[in-house]
Amino acid sequence: xxxxxxxxxxxxxxxxxxxxxxxxxxxxxxxxxxxxxxxxxxxxxxxxxxxxxxxxxxxxxxxxxxxxxxxxxxxxxxxxxxxxxxxxxxxxxxxxxxxxxxxxxxxxxxxxxxxxxxxxxxxxxxx
Numbered sequence: 615x616x617x618x619x620x621x622x623x624x625x626x627x628x629x630x631x632x633x634x635x636x637x638x639x640x641x642x643x644x645x646x647x648x649x650x651x652x653x654x655x656x657x658x659x660x661x662x663x664x665x666x667x668x669x670x671x672x673x674x675x676x677x678x679x680x681x682x683x684x685x686x687x688x689x690x691x692x693x694x695x696x697x698x699x700x701x702x703x704x705x706x707x708x709x710x711x712x713x714x715x716x717x718x719x720x721x722x723x724x725x726x727x728x729x730x731x732x733x734x735x736x737x738x739x740x741x
Contacts, residue, residue: 621721623669629722633667643698647684648691650727659730660699660706664692670723672712692725701729 624630631637632651639651642662653661666688670676677685696706706729711718 621671623671623675624721625669627720627722629663629665629720629724630669633665643691643695645687645691647687650691650695653726658728658733660701660728662695662699662727663724664688664695664727665722665724671721672718672723673710674712676723692727696727696729699727699729701727704729707733 628637632639633649639649641649641651643650643664647667648664649667650662650664653663666676666680666684668676668680668684670680676688680688692708696702696708706727709726709728710724711726
């Protein structure tokens with residue numbers, strides 16, 4: 615389904631293939647709604663991606679189409695990942711890119727968790 619200038623969900627995108635087990639990842643967390651794994655091109659000492667286990671192209675798609683319980687469970691999972699990685703004391707950044715102007719590279723909604731050093735004013739994470 616097209617959402618905010620995006621085409622339909624592509625089931626061959628890399629995150630869909632990771633969810634199906636066709637491409638390996640370094641997982642750090644998984645539950646019924648989310649999978650978190652280390653980014654293959656980290657932009658900080660800690661760079662983890664959290665993806666929903668559904669076919670959502672972008673944040674607009676996810677927030678409009680996912681059931682409220684799934685949206686809440688997903689964002690709770692992001693918090694659980696940060697806590698499990700011990701990031702709360704020093705702090706971390708969460709970031710989600712949406713669309714080509716933001717730098718979204720993979721057409722599957724995902725959140726970046728960046729930490730491990732002072733991040734300054736940096737506003738972008740690839741993916």
